[in-house]
Amino acid sequence: GPDIIPVATATGAYDVIAGAGALEAAATRFQEMFPRGEAIIVTDTNVAGLHLDRVRGALRQVGIECEPVIAAPGEGQKSFSGIEALTDALAHAGVERGDTIIALGGGVVGDLTGFAAAIYKRGIGFVQMPTTLLAQADSSVGGKTGINTRAGKNMVGAFHPPRLVVADAAFLDTLPKRELRAGYAEILKAALIGDAALFDRLEAAGDGIYTPETLQPALTSAIRFKAGVVARDEKEAGERALLNLGHTFGHAFEAEAPGQMTHGEAVAAGLALAFRYSAQRGDCPQADADRVAAHLRTAGLPDGPDAVPGGPFDAARLVDRMRHDKKNSGGTITLVLARSIGDAFIAPGMDANDIERFLKSQM
Numbered sequence: 001g002p003d004i005i006p007v008a009t010a011t012g013a014y015d016v017i018a019g020a021g022a023l024e025a026a027a028t029r030f031q032e033m034f035p036r037g038e039a040i041i042v043t044d045t046n047v048a049g050l051h052l053d054r055v056r057g058a059l060r061q062v063g064i065e066c067e068p069v070i071a072a073p074g075e076g077q078k079s080f081s082g083i084e085a086l087t088d089a090l091a092h093a094g095v096e097r098g099d100t101i102i103a104l105g106g107g108v109v110g111d112l113t114g115f116a117a118a119i120y121k122r123g124i125g126f127v128q129m130p131t132t133l134l135a136q137a138d139s140s141v142g143g144k145t146g147i148n149t150r151a152g153k154n155m156v157g158a159f160h161p162p163r164l165v166v167a168d169a170a171f172l173d174t175l176p177k178r179e180l181r182a183g184y185a186e187i188l189k190a191a192l193i194g195d196a197a198l199f200d201r202l203e204a205a206g207d208g209i210y211t212p213e214t215l216q217p218a219l220t221s222a223i224r225f226k227a228g229v230v231a232r233d234e235k236e237a238g239e240r241a242l243l244n245l246g247h248t249f250g251h252a253f254e255a256e257a258p259g260q261m262t263h264g265e266a267v268a269a270g271l272a273l274a275f276r277y278s279a280q281r282g283d284c285p286q287a288d289a290d291r292v293a294a295h296l297r298t299a300g301l302p303d304g305p306d307a308v309p310g311g312p313f314d315a316a317r318l319v320d321r322m323r324h325d326k327k328n329s330g331g332t333i334t335l336v337l338a339r340s341i342g343d344a345f346i347a348p349g350m351d352a353n354d355i356e357r358f359l360k361s362q363m
């Protein structure tokens, strides 16, 4: 049956049910969460067309009728107007304090619905039903919710943990291969930060990584890893910043060519760069950096800047983006670097000029 991964943080404790049959395994939990026998499901048009009927059917089996609220797909929904439309829809549907709503979709639906749940009537419950690999491996766990503003991505939000996460394997059957690879980059990230044994298994699986037999246990390991990190450091006072491995570089690519690459493609190149830079500085064996790059190629992901869609990129402009990343200030840059595969560390105060020289050498 599916795996059950407990997550315990200061703001809430919940389970992640992951794998084949997760939806059915969650049914009894739903009966407690929806005592009135009604549930609002927030989703987007893509996911509604593919998975809403099955989810409604599973809930109907346990006596719960669902009313869908269906948004347009895409990052644009994570906006003040998106949150306004959603909270209006919740009011229109008569959602009350103490109620719980369901977010069925990728990270966009999860972040938007979670933030709506955080602020609607000063806070209601929500269930994450992540349907992309990225959302199952990363965004549905950890309690971060929010929207984008003119000032940048995820600028406004709240920590609002879900009451339950249902990561059903069958959702992934309809996911485009490019989105699957994007989510895989976050699984790989978890392995590279702190689970060397997971990396060894993925490396050994070679191009079999996308088969359910390999992917599902890897996903569970990645969720377990993130659950541990957020349990120890929910509000990112320290350790949680390790989850930014590959992301300072990755966000710079995304900012330079918005919409041209998936987040996972940008992060993949960022992971390769973080290991190569670590090796160049003498922090990490070159052999580890080479293994990371080789595995990224096997996974069909970029292993450096030249493989990122939307390039070529300019080193000085990338460093400028990195300097203005919301997690950086002043002339220095905080990077996540590595001592080896599975042993990342936070490196504050990195010299921007040195990073620029390194990036130039990688173009």
Ligand code: NAD
Pocket: 044, 046, 047, 050, 073, 074, 075, 078, 105, 106, 107, 108, 109, 111, 131, 132, 134, 135, 138, 139, 140, 141, 142, 143, 144, 145, 153, 154, 171, 172, 173, 174, 175, 176, 179, 263
């Ligand atoms: P997404 O939600 O936009 O989904 C990608 C596309 O796949 C969409 O078009 C969607 O409609 C479609 N889709 C979803 N499920 C599908 C399925 N099962 N079959 C076919 N198509 C499907 O993007 P995403 O990659 O899931 O999430 C990205 C978002 O997550 C970003 O906004 C990012 O900021 C956020 N995020 C949040 C956190 C966090 O901790 N809260 C962490 C990482 C990322």
Ligand code: ZN
Pocket: 138, 186, 247, 263, 267
């Ligand atoms: Zn990410």
